[in-house]
Amino acid sequence: MMFLKSRTVRLGAIAVLAASVAVLAGCTTTAPDSGGGGSTGDASNLSITFLPKNLGNPYFDTSDKGGADAIAEFKGTYAEVGPATGSPDGQVSYINTLTQQGVGAIAISANDPTALCDAIKDARNAGVKVVTYDADTSAGCRDMFIQPADAAGIAKIQVDLIADQIGDAGKVAILSATANATNQNAWIDLMKKDITANHPNIDLVDVVYGDDDDQTSFDKTAALLQTYPDLKGIISPTTVGIAAAARYLQTSDFKGKVALTGLGTPNQMRDYITDGTVTSFALWNPADVGYLASYAAKALIEGGITGKEGDKFDGGKLGSFTVGPDGVVLLGDPYVFDKKNIGDFHF
Numbered sequence: 001m002m003f004l005k006s007r008t009v010r011l012g013a014i015a016v017l018a019a020s021v022a023v024l025a026g027c028t029t030t031a032p033d034s035g036g037g038g039s040t041g042d043a044s045n046l047s048i049t050f051l052p053k054n055l056g057n058p059y060f061d062t063s064d065k066g067g068a069d070a071i072a073e074f075k076g077t078y079a080e081v082g083p084a085t086g087s088p089d090g091q092v093s094y095i096n097t098l099t100q101q102g103v104g105a106i107a108i109s110a111n112d113p114t115a116l117c118d119a120i121k122d123a124r125n126a127g128v129k130v131v132t133y134d135a136d137t138s139a140g141c142r143d144m145f146i147q148p149a150d151a152a153g154i155a156k157i158q159v160d161l162i163a164d165q166i167g168d169a170g171k172v173a174i175l176s177a178t179a180n181a182t183n184q185n186a187w188i189d190l191m192k193k194d195i196t197a198n199h200p201n202i203d204l205v206d207v208v209y210g211d212d213d214d215q216t217s218f219d220k221t222a223a224l225l226q227t228y229p230d231l232k233g234i235i236s237p238t239t240v241g242i243a244a245a246a247r248y249l250q251t252s253d254f255k256g257k258v259a260l261t262g263l264g265t266p267n268q269m270r271d272y273i274t275d276g277t278v279t280s281f282a283l284w285n286p287a288d289v290g291y292l293a294s295y296a297a298k299a300l301i302e303g304g305i306t307g308k309e310g311d312k313f314d315g316g317k318l319g320s321f322t323v324g325p326d327g328v329v330l331l332g333d334p335y336v337f338d339k340k341n342i343g344d345f346h347f
Contacts, residue, residue, distance in 0.1 A: 051082055053109045053135065060286075062347050095119040117138060154282075159195060171233075177211065214240055233260065245260050246269065261280060265347055
């Protein structure tokens, strides 16, 4: 089984010197104030707010804690806001508010590649730096994108895992997040091409969307297996989806008969790996994604880089990084987790 090198996961306590709470569209905000300040466009304004796809998502809980950890290191101001569900409209309202508040930077995991761009343009025109992480907007929309891993590599490892688990033959389906999720759609397109080119005996019969909601993803899994009772495997390239699908399989007659893989966190998937519901799955370290997004935002705010290709910046404990084409910064390779190694990881 493939296992790629690991990084130490550190989700240390974040010193909170003051807290403010904003209530926007019925969603919560956490905002420990540990420094920063200054006006928008000010190189000393290290006020960085994270805007994930939605709050209450374990993946973003981990990634944004990594971002907070980095901001505590360089004594900036961390906050997190976001919609309760993964919708671009919800994110737009937060971008507008953060622009008015004069933050130094916004780190966004985009729910749509284009729907946020007008609001982001207004933010950037006002001097706010914008870093996308995990899921990107159109390249010309933001300053930089922290890409967890190469899209082709992410797609390939998931196809390789399901192929190995079903003997490289049979019907499979994909349980994705939202229909407009940039990263999900890019991976799915690459998975389709990989299956067509390299796995002629695998038949991809359906792609369904659980909207990154646990119950919806659970129900979509049940519906897939009712529609395709001879399904051999499911790929779920979303942490919410793979955990919900595993929960369904665990107590159904399909346990041990239908393979499941995709992208998940060890803490979510540990029980399913231990009891044999799932054999293996993949993911990068989400804490490192958020951590690197914070350091990229810092470098942009301070003026050390502009996000153009070839720019170099300090990534804290992760080392030095170079900006690639279209403002993309590649974090590294994903890990593969299975029964042999999952006990070594805690995020």
